[in-house]
Amino acid sequence: MPIHQPQQRTDVLIDRTGVQQAEAALVEHYPRLVRLAYVVLPPALGRHRRVLTAHAVVQRALPAAASRNQSPRVPAQSRRTGAPAGAEPAPQGASADRGPSGAAYGWVRQRVLRAALAHERRPRWWPGRLPAPAALRPAVPVVWGLRLFPRAGGVDELALDRALSAVDGPVRAAFALHLLEGLDESGVRELLAGAGAADPAGAVRRAARLGRPDRAGAQAMLRSGEFDPCTVQTRPSDLLRRRHRVRAAAVAAALCVVAGGMAVAVEEGARGGGEDRAPAGVFAPVLDPAELMRTAAERWADTSRVDFTAWPARGGRTDDDGLLGRALRAWAGPPESARVSATPGTFTVPPAQPPRLLFAGEVDGAAVVLFHDGGVRVVRYAEPLSGSGGAALDFARTDDADVTTGAAVVVSRTGDGARFLLAPWIDAPTTRDLLAPDTPGRPLEVGPDGVTAAVARPASGGACETWPVLQLRSSERIVENHAFLVTDLGDLAPVHLTYTPKPGRGAPARQPREATSTEALVAWARTACSLRTLAGSGVRSVNNWAFAEQKLPEGRASADWLCTRADTWRGPGRVLVQFLAPAASPTEPAAVVADRDDTALCSRFGQHVLAGTHWRADSGRWYVLAAGSRAVTRIEASGAVRGAAGGPTFAVRAPRDADVELTASLREGGRLTAVH
Template identity: 45%
Template sequence: MQSQDAVPPSVRSSSPAGPGVDVEQAEAALVEHYPRLVRLAYLVLPSHTGRSRRVLTAHSLVQRALPRGRSPVPVLPAQPAGRAGDAGYALVRLRVVRTALEAGRPLGRGGLPRRSQLPPLLPQVWGLKLFPRPGGADELALDQRLSALSGPARAAHALRGLERLPDGDVREVLTAAGVADVDAALAAADRIPDAYRLLDSPEFDPCSLQARPTDLLRRRRRLRAALVGGTALVVCGTLLGLPGGGWGPDGAAAPPYPRDPAARAALDPGKLTRVSPAAWKTSARTDFSVWPARGGLTGDRALLRRALTVWARPGEGVEVSATPGTPSGGPAGPPQLLYAGTVDTARVVILHDGLRVVRYAEPRDGDRGAVLDFARADGAGRGGSSAVVLSRTDGNVRYLTAPWVREAGERDLLEPGSGATALDLADGVTPPLAGPAARRGSCTSWNVLELTDGTGTRLVTDLGELVPARLTTGRPGAVTGAVGAKALRTWAPYACSLGALRSAGVRSVNAWAFAEQPLPGAGAAGRGSTRPQGEAGTAQWVCTRAETWRGGGARVLAQFHTPGARFGAVAAKAEDVPACGEREPGVLAGVLWKSAAGTWYLLAAGSRGTVSVRATGGVEGSVRGRLLTLRARQGARADLRGRLEDGRSISGLR
């Protein structure tokens, strides 16, 4: 079977430009083809700026080529070498060419310069000059000829030689990039002999670089001036840190220190709540309130004081983050200490005030660069308080587990047949394991944390927040932990869709296989038929619902998975709806699908209790039952409506 083109009938665009490109799709194309895009930008940029700045500018332009949201797909030519039909690559390439052309234009009088015309803020390299490895005489001659051309002519030559585009397609790209006289650019590019093979030379590769020092004498003079200025700042800082004012004793906190007795008591390390290590064994509650204080720095009063004062008054240099719906104000009273210790290269303090879990982290060698994270955790329960994130370093995650956790393991959610790798716990702290929250590019694995205690086993995953989200399966109202062979097989095709839930305050995510639908074969019946003459296997419909800590803002995805496909396709999504939840378990969704014979169909499925389904709009038809199969046109749009056993109406998820 050919790969399906799963598109929700209610949102599929019928315009010539096609659907839009998500920032995730553009990012995947940028990461995959980054060296080619940087080489393209380097060739289009003028050479008079110097090779070192030209290299950094090329990298900067490509790294800024991501769209901010969903952007229209440019009607541009198909790509060779694995880029055929890649709308994300076409969009990013167009943005690179456009900004590279802008960067080469001279600054106008009286007008403000564009961002691309200014020196790049990032990346920056101090004390070194970076430039590509030199080529031979042919490459040098080609570089001199290119430098004599205009920016559009250089772009035309690069698109011809580097991208292997015919002239007609080059015209489309240059026109979309804002070139006024495309014919003149092509004519100027014609004056350069056919030396396209030289464009792949290291001479034009800004990703393979040599480094040399900058002007050493000038650096020495600047260093002396910087030392004088730094000494003056130290003297001023010492004066500010004297009693009666300043922020010296409070680390990265902002002044002034509070005078109110209640506020001062909340910031006193000696008044922190510390729970007995055995309290959770006899307590009626099993949540963060019965976690004992752990870690090697629980007696470091100076560290705890800095953590409390920064929480109350974070200074300008403190990076503060909070999950949606979480207040970031100071503690109302002395909070509970959960952890204080050294983790990797940082000192970390975890605190809890009944509503929030708060993480303070500072570098081991000072308090500059402190971080303050807030996560809502009220009503966490045993499953929701099984672990918190201690640190993220180089894409790896360390967790602090609850005192009742007996065993911990690491599991790849995309490989349901593989076992979990056991993790050694040191005072509740896990070793570093690969975290999916910082993943970029293609999704090849999704590692989750498996926790076992006296009541069972649970799976949690890092979604870029302080408290990991719990994974469950089953019909709403009767969900269970995502453990066991069947639950793991249910989750495997949809694990990568968890990336869309990062930084949304997600508490738990449930995957529910609500329907299975036979796929029509080559001999399907005509328009309106619900029993095609042949089947190409059975597809699975799964609803994933993400519940948040704040209650509202739940996200629902209806996903469609065909036999032989590794990943499911998102057919419909919604936010703040009761569908697929405990209050309203019912769900109805549809998708446009192309068979192996090239025929397009509208497939729709409802959950158990759906007695009829009707499609209107671009596709018309109905069926008694909960599975609908109709012949359709590519790009058709349809509205779905179903009826439940109790007579209520249900609309298609969108």
């Protein structure tokens, strides 16, 4: 009698995983997970509840029953997406990769996705304050007395938010997983199925129609402040309702303390009265226009600190105490009608001491005031000169600004143009197009108050056909022959663009320099459009580092490898590794082969980098190419293709979609893995 072996199911292999790995992945990628949850949650919750629920969903993603010393039993991890193939896969213990493509992150991401989609299935009649099932139960964080809102975006962001409101949760999830997480269609379908979506394939098809025809623009908008629940603005809730609710308690409390208050008053009267301790008295000097700090007109030429503290007060309304007072009071307590925005990591609290006045005047139909707050922030207040529109209050970080990053501030934006207030040390400003590297700069008109004529802004969506920048030159009174580039990425302070040349043979490591040379402009012509993904994220400077040059197989042509690093005012950086293959056009966009957030790569604290990509030769053959920085002495490939080569570059024949692991050896010792 034959013996039948029990059937084995490959999708339910049991692993044990440590909660520590999942927790580490959650903490490391917390902003990314909260943004994903925010996009997937039903817009009907309202922006305030959606912000809090997104944080709650992510914070509750770890299994409640699991402790740090006891691991839950869960199905094995799907290899394709880093997410579970069935219901809740898990990372592989202590060796799990916590990166965005790793098992631990994929496991946490599916739990977040499952919980966010559960809100879509909640009955409409479900009372918000009654106990709910675990997936729907309200949880920390809880905010009393305040309403939280992500940064307001523009018209395009609003249109995208409305489009997402018109579809169901699985479609929003498919859209976010593709554009934010970078998953392909099969990976999205698999992840949605594991999260309990009813029709994953249909959700993917419907999501593919969202954001057309500019999917790159939609991706940039999803990464903007409009969909970032980690960077929020605050407003009070219904003050009258709160007063009614606490009035009875307040009366009772008042009766308890009235006797004591009267005794204190009698005692103070016996002592001859006391000082006025009202809050208004505390903040009165800070909010008094007469107390504003003002810098002498020529101070910038006689100081070693050339930054916003050296800017004089300019504009036609610097003596208008009424305007200055309104601006200061709006800063201390913005009215409901005011639009408030802040770059990530910027506080909007009132000033602790009288701020410095930089500008007060009329620009493009608005009265504009610019303040500088103790070396930390620049604040812009604008009120319309006519009509009933509300005021605007914008905050931006500017700590440790210098000659270049403190050289200009956006004073007005209208339509597709912006006007800048230039630093007093700027001479002969010009404008140029990064996508026309051979075209010289054009003179930029500047008024007597330091405000420029309108400068075209880079388009946030659609075709990337031009990229306007300012080419500024410092006065010879502080430095000779110093020209530099800045560009507008949507914040008050424009972004400083630099370039690090290719490594020289036997020469020491190169340092970033101004991006005004021919070599720098040619490199920026092919990478400028990648700056779109950085809009509105509080970027201070962006450097293009040409870390390697590689001779390509089957010919004499060469390709360049660039690491484009964006540093923010608050510290964290973002890296794009771009491959510049030979192109018929000098402005053909480079291929982005790696994208990493919150990393020290390609900075002075991360001087080693290795990256790879698939490349097709003119013959039709496919290769895996890799390149490393100057300290790389050997590159090895394993996986679908094996090979090795001495030096900082590597090429091997491989199928188009070959899965290859790349590692490198460093001159000083140690190993380096490829960035993804």
